[in-house]
Amino acid sequence: MPDHAQLRRATAWMSATAVEEGDAARVSAALRDPSGHFPLEPDVSDGGCGPGSTALEPGGLYRRISGRDDRARPVSDEELAALGDPMAVTFFRTGRFPTTVQELLSELPTAAAASRKVYLVSEAGHISPVAIGERDMRFAITTAVDGNQVDLLVSTQAGGDPENGFLQVAAWDSVARVFNFYARFESSWVWAGNSWHSLEPDSRGKGCFDSHINGCAVMKELRIPWINWQSERATIRLADDDPLRHDQLFQQVIGAERLELTVRFLVTRWTAARLAEVTANGVVDHPDRLLRHLFTGTTVNLTSTDRQSSTITADSGELTLPMGFWLNQDVLFDDLRLFVQAAPPRAQADAYLAGLTRFGFRLEEKFSGFSQPGDTFFAFVVPEAAHEDNEVVRQMVRTGLISARFAACVLMVDFPNPVFSPARSLLMRYVPTTATKAVELCDKVAQAILDAARTRNLPADSPEARFAAHWQVPEDAWRSVFGQRVDAYLRKVAQQVQTASGFDDYVRLAESRRRQFRLMKLNEFELTLPVTSIPPGAPLLAMREDATVAELT
Template sequence: MTGPTPDGMRGQPPERRRATAWAWPSDGGGRAGGSYAPGLTAAVPAGQGPAMPDLAAGRLYRAVSGVDGEARPMADAERAELHDPLAEVFFRHGRFPMSSRELLAGLDGAGAVPEQSVFLVSESGQLPPPAAPGLHRDIRYAITRAERGRIPDLLISTGANSDPDTTFLQVAAWDAQAGHFNYYMRIRPAWVWTGDSWSALAPASRGHGCFDSHVNGSVVMKELKQPWIHWQSMAATIRLAPDDPLRGDPLYGQVAGAEQLETTVKALVGRWTDARLAKVTAGGTVDRPDHLLRQLFTSTTVNLTSTSVQSATVRADGDDLVLPIGFWLNGDALLDDLGLPVASAPPRVPAALYLGSLSRFGFRMQERTSGFSQPGDTFFAFLVPEAAREDNDVVHRMVLAGIVPAKFAAAALMVDFPNPVYSTDRARLMAYVPTAPTPAAALADSVADAITTAARGLPQDSPEARFAEHWALADDAWPTAFAARVDTYLGRAAARTGTPEGFDDLTRLAESRRRDFRSRKLNEFELTLPVTDIPADAPRLRMNEDATVTTTAPAPVTQGATP
């Protein structure tokens, strides 16, 4: 789970995760602007974030990146507006826990949000300790606290295998009265409020601080689906040495599987989406419709998905690998939410072709900050970005609420559907979305009319013309028509995947999408993804509907870019 992390609090010792991917220039393996020295607990992008002067003990400060030039004590009136469990149990009574142990003990003592679940995540956690004796293994707890029988109101992120008094401590806290999450972090000897869910959507703070990861204001679990790569789960275990001190930590004894956290995170994303939609559509008018529809037309963020096969167990004469449906199309939205009657299964790749690609393209797990390198793929094979749950959730709930019809969502998603993430074609359609308040009943028609009008003067293969063709389908015909196209595409993809040339193309395409992900701040750790010998400046690639792979334009900049 990604916690609330400011861009870099100048003037304070860092209390952040050791974000190794931020340590390098943006060369496809990291992102620009970071500085890193081995032994520090964080990579601090130079010159970013509010200045953090010496903080006074026993105070709650405000420091919203992109808005506040310097951290300042929160006024009494501001603190009075915070109604989440962290504020009500601690800050309102002048209590400021300095470690996760103090925080949890304080909640227990107050009888607040008593139902606790503990989860464990580490990008290096599924590497056998003897195979990487010098590797700094960043292991983190994600802890949830809830009222009994309800979804959590507190999510706590902190280091598991480091000093609890000095490791990072970050909290996302649900304020039921306000209907949003508040984001906090401890910066000794105080606590800092770094914004709320609405800060993620505000132009000045969007994409800054903790909202470089919580880009739409909700909680984040990148590896949301089975096999929950990097998490302890029913599919894999975080591997510890027999004498690892973590084994003696009481929290470690409570660790549950990430399959439980998946359900929790989905519910929390939905809770924020419902609260957000209720507020921005009050009175029948959609306020800033572009803020909603960018989650249909662009990839504001992504999740990570893979096969369920451990890469080390693949044998040349073994079973085929079923590549994740999220690599081929946005199956969650098109198949599950919109119900396209697609009959085809995801394409399979012969195990021998997969193994050959690992050596041919020089796959390895690599962390330059430590010098660690190991040949091969991630623990679970073929890890790639897929369409984000939080984007799909907004679209799905807009359809359920009648803000846009299912046909409108499908017509948009079927534009360039073989590229479920980072599509320049779908992103181009954002130009036709209004920014001014728009009656909800007229929103879909107004956008569709603008696109179809523009399409008359554009080539037949333009994104506008393709949307117009989709929109012209009869209301009872579009599900079958779209499903037939998806079935044809998956059939062609299955045929190409079984050939050496075809799978090499898919390998290059997967790496192209991973490069797009690496350029986002959500990419914190070098060991999240495999490294290959494909050049970092290789042309960006796209999948075509005939299942061929060709070059395409640079990825659209969507994170924090829409005002």
């Protein structure tokens, strides 16, 4: 019987009950179905979105929303009528239940084929096919069925048995303005819920919403060089005799640089629909569900250098480390328009190479027994602030729900830690959890923090006191003041990273953040990140504004 570490790699949203009952066929299929992170994120740890112990009748649509439904049940006529996305309209309402991706695509309206785009991803895709066996390759397919905007996203394994491999769909309902999430099980389908279910307490973080935490399409590697994807920066390697070369979908694969634009658009579209709904009539429903994107961050993206680690030599000069490691560049620079003159920090190539040896960098996959010394294909992979979170902040500012000044005052509380910041997270206690007038929200939260800083005798370095100090900066000066601080910070980083001890500290900081990422459901593949000799139980670290690294307390 396979263990749960192995099962975590399964794509089939298979219930724990089914595993315990020893459904050997499904367990075997699940172990070989690579987990796809676009458009659907599976979960087997809590039962996922699968049918549970329910036996599915062939050719039907079932409902199972994890956290709400213990097991799958047939979708009612009323529920089916309410599903207005292309998958429901084209197939389920007409009594059709495609069992393969080829059948699904071929039965879409003819016009949809012209807009179809196919992408390829694998965390082992840049490793020699001679060195590793199963490579967990997945196709991500986008198409526009109803109109000229993408409204159907399909994730399926690349190669293998098309009838037993995973097949998952996210479909946009242009009337309800939500994504509906579906997965095929044998010859039936399960509706796993819609975007709104991702935000509700009983279903949040469960089933397909464990990784699609905000109810939208997910592409973890959203920035150049599009780590793990076939792109203009790297080609996924296949053996000369790999049958996948003859696959029709493989022959249509294009670069992930196009997919980035699509995903950004999809996140923007859903975020706009969400904000419009929750701020209707001038009242913000559940303001905490919006402001957590600013104060805590709900998820992350992965970023790296644009250099292939295997090409870096001692004579390579300097290596530009990803800006997202140092701060949230998208919001601070692009949206809040802080101006800095400091260049992105660069490390010496020989320091990077020495660090690989000193910290025992390697790629390991216990599941297959694969091990290889060195870094990931692109060097220095780290978590960065998620586009999903940034887009909510961006639209809250643009619509006037919060001011740019307020967003800046919050982010500056701990800007050297763009992800996993306990200091910013502590400020969530001042965010109302009940309906609040939109025009009052920003000032209400700010005043609550200011009152706490004044009356609770908090230290000057407390998050409340930091925010209060920021709030005192004049309206016409905050961009300049904050920009100067960020500029000074980056200059200090640039100095520190050139020293042996400074670079080693940043390697430890990067590994600390990777360890926190590994605790997230987004971490589905062992080969996503390198392994180091730094003990898993080592203290978590944080960056300080003076560019030094300290243990989290």
